[in-house]
Amino acid sequence: MISREEIKGFLTDYKKIAIATICSHSALQIFFGARQEGFKTLGICKPDARKVYDSFQLAKPDEYLMVEDYSQVLDEKFQEKLREKNAIIVPHGSFVEYVGPKNIEEKFLVPMFGNRRVLEWEGDRHKEKRWLQHANLEIPREFAPDEMDRLCIVKFHGAKGGKNFFLASSKEEFEKKTRDGDKNSAFIQEYVVGLRYYPHYFYSPVLNRVEFLGIDRRDESNIDSLNRLGLTREEIERLGSYVVTGNIPLVVRESLLPQLIEMGQKTVKSSLELFPPGMIGPFCLETICRDDLKFVTFEISARIVAGTNLYPMGSPYSCYLFGEPMSAGRRVSREIQLAKEKNELEKVIY
Amino acid sequence: MISREEIKGFLTDYKKIAIATICSHSALQIFFGARQEGFKTLGICKPDARKVYDSFQLAKPDEYLMVEDYSQVLDEKFQEKLREKNAIIVPHGSFVEYVGPKNIEEKFLVPMFGNRRVLEWEGDRHKEKRWLQHANLEIPREFAPDEMDRLCIVKFHGAKGGKNFFLASSKEEFEKKTRDGDKNSAFIQEYVVGLRYYPHYFYSPVLNRVEFLGIDRRDESNIDSLNRLGLTREEIERLGSYVVTGNIPLVVRESLLPQLIEMGQKTVKSSLELFPPGMIGPFCLETICRDDLKFVTFEISARIVAGTNLYPMGSPYSCYLFGEPMSAGRRVSREIQLAKEKNELEKVIY
């Protein structure tokens, strides 16, 4: 694991910070917001994506660092170039995916916004569960086949895109639907019935507060289109997939905000206890709101989420916090700016 | 029933108006909007909700009036305090629910925005129906069991949260699904097939006009999630509930606006005839748009609705009315401001 001291060392040489990320995921708002806060921007970009960033003149990075493959980000020369350009990386989901969490922890010697240690807590199912439980959030119950007493979702290793799963309500149904060889690798979890909400938070160590920046719902192909076809459960299990292709804006009932805000605060508190300096910057809880008005958290995204792309000019919640258009991307740059002014950059960079 | 004269009496003593409401439902935009219009704000708040309003610095009330239970609002001392602070209450759905419509009519001697008489017309199913019919709006047909000739929704007393109802298409189905003791209390209504739209209106007695401020659709747990499961009608009737947990923004086809705007105008006209000074301020028609492009109105909310929480900075319609960000909450304060300037406060307060 790269040490904080090492990163801090690079940082002390920085003269004029540049905000850098990979041109994908939420890079438009990251660059747009960095400009609004007066930073230079660097876009790490593959040839076919460049036309996107070129076409949005206000979100175009000041400089492109073209690569053929995102693994090049790890090349020593490339890292050196990033440091020479005084880059602070804003890691988004695609950054983590393309570069690899292990590589970022061990080999990527460039200052990043946030706490590098969060990667292992987000990426490992057991650690993530421990984090959420330590925060006292309600999470979906897990079952052994014998115990199944309600609708469950049965997932198998590598159920990416949601193709490798099914629903079952009893041990019998589980047995019937599972091939013998797969039984031991099955992960059985309560299927929580309710609406999905993805609240966006921002923990500011500089201002010492947890901000509620907005909410979205993920739009998943093809499952969210199958309702037009009148399918049976069997057909849905055969055809259905859960690939995120977009995001829809929404708000929650105001009387649910005490619960959601507390969940965000507890998640941060828990992170400070488990892996200080904790969950710095933007994060998102992936929740389901049941009809008894309780939220169940099924996952955490410990970084800026694509759902914030809905709100480059602010959300129906961020306007209550800032007297100007504030996206999550801009909020990251604002935090860096605030930290710099207070000479506390090491509080938010690692 | 508290008289208008009595309320007017309190109002004449007011020096510097404060906008007050219970910290829930749509209070964020009510406080935010009141500030934008230059008013002081008072938040009636229970301990667990305070963190929400504290965390949104621009929507935080200037002063909290903490209570353990919202029924305390009726205490004589509390009412006195509100009047001493020159409070004008903006009643939202939770205010009406927590304090109780009867209590507000008989015991709550504090100036309120709008027409206190609307509470009885909104809260009584028969009066509400008379109001909508007098306005010449199309409403869902009601049926006796013998007459059922289409898909109907059968509700029973106290079907709150939508748990106590089912669908039936014929007398036979109705008989089969109803327990004998319940048959007389069944309320049978046409199930109107189409999309739900919740248009937000504002009637301004000061400007003498009905404004169209926006639209939303309510997000209901768990019914809006069941489509992912491929359930049969029986399973949906067993599992399904209709608890509002959020709101989604949308617009309607522009060629439907003549119809929607007329519906709003007729609703106000009807209210002026049935209970002058009528439907003052914000209200919402709960409608379904059938595939023949006709709207059926199944309910009216005679006050600010939570769907307007989507638009604290204005909606895709309000921007055509105001050259600045105008939420429904701000619109209420704007109306009070306009009335004050014209010395017509009694037109909008009761």
Place this chain on the structure above:
Amino acid sequence: MISREEIKGFLTDYKKIAIATICSHSALQIFFGARQEGFKTLGICKPDARKVYDSFQLAKPDEYLMVEDYSQVLDEKFQEKLREKNAIIVPHGSFVEYVGPKNIEEKFLVPMFGNRRVLEWEGDRHKEKRWLQHANLEIPREFAPDEMDRLCIVKFHGAKGGKNFFLASSKEEFEKKTRDGDKNSAFIQEYVVGLRYYPHYFYSPVLNRVEFLGIDRRDESNIDSLNRLGLTREEIERLGSYVVTGNIPLVVRESLLPQLIEMGQKTVKSSLELFPPGMIGPFCLETICRDDLKFVTFEISARIVAGTNLYPMGSPYSCYLFGEPMSAGRRVSREIQLAKEKNELEKVIY
């Protein structure tokens, strides 16, 4: 076909341009945007729609040209009046539908924004298909009954409102569901399973670029409500209809933007080759995003679409292009303004 020269002739006499359209579809943003760009506005209006435009003071046309029927737009006197008032028509979907594409091509001697020739390429199913194929976009496969090897949608002539169609997966199912007399007129197309996205583009000949202005999803009555009922496919085919009644805002996954932006660019390039001066101004691709993250384009709208009504103050994409609120309606007026300043009006008017 009216010649470009003829229209250019009228244009040279124009002193002070007025932006005109029929009061429906997207007229609010067209008028609002024209005002923002400093143009006078003319609303061609039927009596029952006038209250809508009267009620939105900032989107109200400066002058109404009242008609009893939109066919009056073709009267020689009316056309003369439009030219006398120096009107440039912004043709939206209702304009094209009410006046008639053939009439616009042959009889409507008034300058219009965009390329009049696009009407025949949009309106004729075969030409539209040729356009999309020439642009190298993936479109739904067509089948003869014998070849059906997947879920297909079978449409019959005049399937407007989506009532006259059904789904079938095999020749046998097709035969069973089709009346003998109808078999030859059946149009069988692959039913693409995935989420519908409607990206909004703007091709600017003056700036020589294709802009990505936003996305929506159409809200269709009653199909999008049937999921609450637990219907079978047979019931959905019997009851279901696809009448557009509104629009929902959304964003797509940022990694899909290279694909979408390229699709827009290829559509314009193809139009320039097939019918120069090509697809000028706003257009929309009607697409489905499958779970393999590929977009299939099932239709093109070669003009401003109603989905842009969501964004009168700009979208989550337009903010990256313009440092001010930019709707599609305003964008049209901006293009006319830019063209005028450069003395290139004939580039964007025909």
